[in-house]
Amino acid sequence: xxVKNLWDILExxxxxxxxxxxxxxRVCVDLSCWMVQLQTACRGYVCVKEKVYLRxxxxxxxxxxxxxxxxxxxxxxxxxxxxxxxxxxxxxxITEVATHETNLQKVPPLRRNMGSEFSxxxxxxxxxxxxLGIPCLDGIEEAEAQCALLNSSSLCDGCFSLDSDVFLFGAxxxxxxxxxxxxxxxICYEMADIESKLGFGRNSLITLGLLLGNDYxxxxxGFGPETACQVVRTIGDDNVLREVSxxxxxxxxxxxxxxxxxxxxxxxxxxxxxxxxxxxxVNEENKISTNQFLHVINAYLKPKCHPPDSEAVxxxxxxxxxxxxxxxxxxxxxxxxxxxxxxxxILPKIAERDLRRFANLCSTSSEFGDNVALHKMPVTCPLxxxxxxxxxxxxxxxxVSWQGVDGLNTSIVPADLVECACPEKITEFMARKGExxxxxxxxxxxxxxxxxxAMNEVDLQLQGLLISIQSQAKNFxxxxxxxxxxxxxxxxxxxxxxxxxSPPIRACKVAKYKESIAPPVDVIDVCESESDxxxxxxxxxxxxxxxxxxxxxxxxxx
Numbered sequence: 001x002x003v004k005n006l007w008d009i010l011e012x013x014x015x016x017x018x019x020x021x022x023x024x025x026r027v028c029v030d031l032s033c034w035m036v037q038l039q040t041a042c043r044g045y046v047c048v049k050e051k052v053y054l055r056x057x058x059x060x061x062x063x064x065x066x067x068x069x070x071x072x073x074x075x076x077x078x079x080x081x082x083x084x085x086x087x088x089x090x091x092x093x094i095t096e097v098a099t100h101e102t103n104l105q106k107v108p109p110l111r112r113n114m115g116s117e118f119s120x121x122x123x124x125x126x127x128x129x130x131x132l133g134i135p136c137l138d139g140i141e142e143a144e145a146q147c148a149l150l151n152s153s154s155l156c157d158g159c160f161s162l163d164s165d166v167f168l169f170g171a172x173x174x175x176x177x178x179x180x181x182x183x184x185x186x187i188c189y190e191m192a193d194i195e196s197k198l199g200f201g202r203n204s205l206i207t208l209g210l211l212l213g214n215d216y217x218x219x220x221x222g223f224g225p226e227t228a229c230q231v232v233r234t235i236g237d238d239n240v241l242r243e244v245s246x247x248x249x250x251x252x253x254x255x256x257x258x259x260x261x262x263x264x265x266x267x268x269x270x271x272x273x274x275x276x277x278x279x280x281x282v283n284e285e286n287k288i289s290t291n292q293f294l295h296v297i298n299a300y301l302k303p304k305c306h307p308p309d310s311e312a313v314x315x316x317x318x319x320x321x322x323x324x325x326x327x328x329x330x331x332x333x334x335x336x337x338x339x340x341x342x343x344x345x346i347l348p349k350i351a352e353r354d355l356r357r358f359a360n361l362c363s364t365s366s367e368f369g370d371n372v373a374l375h376k377m378p379v380t381c382p383l384x385x386x387x388x389x390x391x392x393x394x395x396x397x398x399x400v401s402w403q404g405v406d407g408l409n410t411s412i413v414p415a416d417l418v419e420c421a422c423p424e425k426i427t428e429f430m431a432r433k434g435e436x437x438x439x440x441x442x443x444x445x446x447x448x449x450x451x452x453x454a455m456n457e458v459d460l461q462l463q464g465l466l467i468s469i470q471s472q473a474k475n476f477x478x479x480x481x482x483x484x485x486x487x488x489x490x491x492x493x494x495x496x497x498x499x500x501x502s503p504p505i506r507a508c509k510v511a512k513y514k515e516s517i518a519p520p521v522d523v524i525d526v527c528e529s530e531s532d533x534x535x536x537x538x539x540x541x542x543x544x545x546x547x548x549x550x551x552x553x554x555x556x557x558x
Contacts, residue, residue, distance in 0.1 A: 061134065
């Protein structure tokens, strides 16, 4: 939970960053927050029975693995004594009166119920994380306090938590939520933005927690988010904790009373006396002592955590191997997946992570001015060759083959990653792509017949027909019989003009010749019908006309 209304106060500092913002970073995760989030997204008996929350955790982790984002799980330890009353009140085990009577300094830490359903979910998540090479740090008390310590000590780049009091423990970069899929993103808050935009440092946030309510104490009656922010800004971040520690609620009452008295100046003495009397009643009603303020402040400033130089912290910061066999067994047990399906999900992400690590090595080498050739690198590039180009969701990708990744032949990786890790592979691929390729006709395909090919076939048939007609005409027995009547021959000849009328000169000669030796010759004009025919028909008609003209010429010569 954390501080009431604090996320609303920090809304102006919220950043929505693309998922690849986590590339090459190390983050620590408040595992309880993630499991609550995943459990809430899939409520119901069926979801719990089929381990949907654990499956979603697996896909979230594999996305981070592909980005070479190192993850450290952090779990809650014992419940702090100062939080026991709040914990029991949330469970309905104590009344409000009993809460006020509890002496927070004398309540010992409370061990958590490790046999509860939620604790079993945490265990399953830890086992899955170990198989994926993700270590887990069991906190002494509050997990968000341990995450904040790792972040403030620069042992991680940020921490995932839904509890807003992680800022009160000293966190500098907090990721509140993560979304996968197309357009994946993370919700990020930077303490530097909170300080610059809102003017709230860690001390101011602790004071806001005292006034608005937190996991360790109830809110102060009469304070809302706006009033609390105004009071904290009035005192200032440097002095607010010192003044609150020395004077307790009196300093807060003094500031708000002074402000309200200045606002109602000129309204009369009765109004001023009434306002002061109301403020005193608020003080008596809350009954918050200075010792209680100090106890809450110390809980945020000095939480019980593993020191940064402790063996437990150093162990989780060391690299951990990916356990393929164990992961197969876990996925078969919880998800009923075959080994091949598990490999299909995780091996491409492992290979992409290795390629990013290789790219980081190349980048580091270039920064020191040592541009080593790819084949001379001390570490072998996991990418063997580029197969083809791909485009997914508007981004350029390469389908690549791998070497040294057992069980994985090809997968798809971003093109910019390949360019950063091994540009020589892109040069080789483009050279192969530029080579001329032999076109291989696929067997069984239907041949597409074009109109031109069909016309050529018709022309060949027509030419054969014309040749046969010409040969028959040449074999006609001319001059064999001298008594052949020319008039009878010419009487049977018809002049056919398929395109245009015959030239005037020729037409005149034919007319004179016919006038003397033969009856009139019928002239057939097909120009009008020809205009409606196709080009192919025009070609055939032209060839036929030439053939008839040749026969006609032979007759004239005779």
